[in-house]
Amino acid sequence: MTHTLHREGSNEDLSNDFVLNIVASTGLNVEGAGEKIRHFYRLLLKHNPVNFGIKRVGQMYQAPSEEIIENIPGRTHSHNCVLVNKDDLVQFLKEVKEADFGLSVIVTGLYDDIKVYCREAGVKPHTVNLSLGVWGKTEKLPQPKERQITTMCGHGMLSVNLVRNMVDKVKHGSVTPWEAAIEVARPCYCGIVNVPKVATLLEEMAQEA
Amino acid sequence: MKIDHEICIGCEECIAYCTMGVISIQDGLAHIDHDECVECGVCLKLKVCPLEAIYQDELRFPRIIRSSFSNPEMPHARTKRHGRGTEEMKTNDVTNRFKEGEIGLCIEVGRPGIGTRLRDVEKISMALAQAGILLEEDNPIYDHVEDLLTGKLKEEVLGEKVLSAIVEVKEKPEIIALALDGLKELSSTLETVITLSVICKVREDESIPDYDKLNKLGYTTNGHAKVNIGLGRISDKGEGIA
Numbered sequence: 001m002t003h004t005l006h007r008e009g010s011n012e013d014l015s016n017d018f019v020l021n022i023v024a025s026t027g028l029n030v031e032g033a034g035e036k037i038r039h040f041y042r043l044l045l046k047h048n049p050v051n052f053g054i055k056r057v058g059q060m061y062q063a064p065s066e067e068i069i070e071n072i073p074g075r076t077h078s079h080n081c082v083l084v085n086k087d088d089l090v091q092f093l094k095e096v097k098e099a100d101f102g103l104s105v106i107v108t109g110l111y112d113d114i115k116v117y118c119r120e121a122g123v124k125p126h127t128v129n130l131s132l133g134v135w136g137k138t139e140k141l142p143q144p145k146e147r148q149i150t151t152m153c154g155h156g157m158l159s160v161n162l163v164r165n166m167v168d169k170v171k172h173g174s175v176t177p178w179e180a181a182i183e184v185a186r187p188c189y190c191g192i193v194n195v196p197k198v199a200t201l202l203e204e205m206a207q208e209a
Numbered sequence: 210m211k212i213d214h215e216i217c218i219g220c221e222e223c224i225a226y227c228t229m230g231v232i233s234i235q236d237g238l239a240h241i242d243h244d245e246c247v248e249c250g251v252c253l254k255l256k257v258c259p260l261e262a263i264y265q266d267e268l269r270f271p272r273i274i275r276s277s278f279s280n281p282e283m284p285h286a287r288t289k290r291h292g293r294g295t296e297e298m299k300t301n302d303v304t305n306r307f308k309e310g311e312i313g314l315c316i317e318v319g320r321p322g323i324g325t326r327l328r329d330v331e332k333i334s335m336a337l338a339q340a341g342i343l344l345e346e347d348n349p350i351y352d353h354v355e356d357l358l359t360g361k362l363k364e365e366v367l368g369e370k371v372l373s374a375i376v377e378v379k380e381k382p383e384i385i386a387l388a389l390d391g392l393k394e395l396s397s398t399l400e401t402v403i404t405l406s407v408i409c410k411v412r413e414d415e416s417i418p419d420y421d422k423l424n425k426l427g428y429t430t431n432g433h434a435k436v437n438i439g440l441g442r443i444s445d446k447g448e449g450i451a
Contacts (some may be wrong), residue, residue: 003292005435006321006404014433021435025300029444055291056282078299097440104300104441111434115415118438125411126439127301129315130420130430132389132405135396140323151321155281155292156228156372157251160322165225187226187251189281 003154004080004108004192006131008147011110016084019108019192020044020092022101023078029102034074036101041069043095044081047088052081053191060191061182080192086117093121145205149198153188162187163202170206177203210246210253214238216262226257228279228372229324247324247372248275250282271366274327278349278371285349293317294375295347298408303441312385312419313408316392318401319373325401327353328367330374332399334360336391337378345377379408382422389428411436 004019022040024033044052045065053059058068072079083089089107096105107114111128118125134141141147142160150158166180175183181199185191212223212232219237231245232252239262252263268276277285284291297315298307307313316333319325334344338360344351355361380388385407396403407430409419420430 005406005433006317007433008321011432021299023296023299023441025296025303025441027445028300028303029441031445078296093438101440102442102444104302104437106299106435106437108433108435110432111430111436112432114434114436118436123438123440124413125415125436127298127307127408127410127437128417128420129298129313129406129408129435131433132407132428133431134321134402134404135393136399136402137323138402141321141402147321154320156279156320156322156324157249157281158322159226159228159230159251161225161227161230186255187228189254 003190005129006151006154008144008151013148013197014110015113016086017109017194017197018083018089019080020083021078021080021106021108023104023106024076025104026077030075030077033103034072034076036103037076037079038069038072039099040096040101041072041081043099044092047083047092048085049081050084050196051185051191051193052079053189054079055189059185059189061185061195080190082192082194084194084196090117090120093117093123097121097123145201149184149201152193152198153190154192155188155190157187157189158184158193159187166202167205167209170202171209177206210241210248210250211264211266212239212241213262213264216260218260220259222259223252223257223263226252226255228322245370247279247370248272249279249372250276271369274353274366274369275371278374285352287352288347288349293349293373294377295345297377298435298437300441301410301437302439303443307379307408307410309410309412309419310381311379312382312423313377313379314385314388315406315408316376317373317404318376319371320402320404323401324370324372325374326367327362327369327371327374329399329401330376331360331362331367332395333376333392333403334362336360336395337376337388340384340388340391342378342380342384342388345379348375348377350374350376382419386423386426386428
């Protein structure tokens with residue numbers, strides 16, 4: 001599905017927000033994928049991920065990273081992570097290419113930037129999924145800043161009411177923006193929420209409230 | 210999902226976590242609006258109730274559809290896959306499912322965060338069928354189609370509410386542009402929102418001729434993209450594609 005694609009925000013907001021996905025295809029390269037994906041994540045840990053998660057296993061902020069990686073099943077399909085620094089992304093892509101897993105790797109971000117970073121890493125765009133935005137009863141949508149947070153989980157597991165609840169708690173000092181961001185990210189089992197960005201947004205929203 | 214009122218103390222802890230905002234306090238206790246609940250499972254999975262008053266009641270057809278579309282950890286009955294769509298472009302370097310000269314169109318109904326009845330999904334599948342565009346067989350919506358040629362869904366599922374459902378099709382750029390024209394008009398009649406994206410093959414020189422054709426017809430991306438970087442290959446013995 002288009003889980004990681006439709007994050008909202010300005011180009012400036014999205015220019016340092018990269019979601020990576022490693023995917024095995026059923027019947028085509030799924031055999032032995034688990035060990036390759038464990039290797040992928042061990043490489044990732046050197047490049048300052050701000051989130052990663054394995055469905056039905058755990059997320060970076062809920063369990064020790066090595067424990068999550070160890071528990072990736074042998075036959076597995078699709079897993080994600082988030083980087084927020086262009087240099088980390090390029091270096092990680094170089095190492096993933098070198099490791100030659102033979103699994104599909106997808107990078108989500110601003111296309112014009114991703115093309116440049118792919119060149120620097122020595123890889124090439126093969127197929128692209130481009131967002132055309134949201135149509136229909138858009139008047140039902142929450143405010144843009146709230147959507148910047150809720151759209152980080154394409155499965156829609158982040159409730160706007162949880163965002164508002166955490167803004168209120170930050171405003172009244174009962175939690176820090178970082179603690180609130182981790183709580184907001186908890187329902188996203190895939191681990192694709194950009195937690196530092198959420199903390200920044202919650203702090204801004206608390207100041208504006 | 211239900212709340213055991215023998216246990217609930219009305220502490221309100223669960224309310225903020227509901228993806229559809231359908232938990233409220235009535236007579237001092239938390240209630241879930243059963244008709245509006247999409248069975249996403251967040252309240253139960255995250256153990257947001259300090260007394261564990263939230264429990265999963267037995268889900269039978271057609272209500273179980275809510276769970277398989279809304280809860281990423283619940284598989285669909287036929288495909289046994291999780292999620293709302295297919296592998297689409299994520300594995301295109303392995304499957305070659307999308308070739309140059311074709312555009313994949315993904316219409317995610319109910320996203321972001323509004324939810325949808327399958328009645329609105331049917332409006333879209335019927336509009337596409339009328340334009341001669343058939344639904345993707347691997348997509349979970351396919352299992353609920355009554356008539357592929359008209360795009361009509363089974364009557365008994367139309368009232369079911371899900372967090373979102375994706376209608377996926379593949380066609381020539383000119384036909385996708387016509388479909389988008391129709392969807393633009395149709396979208397104003399929906400009770401929800403639709404989030405759209407197109408899938409195109411990228412040439413060695415980084416150009417995307419199929420997207421360029423769509424762009425000339427007035428459809429433009431907002432710049433956010435998911436990019437398959439071509440590192441996958443077939444490796445399983447005895448299986449694969451031609």
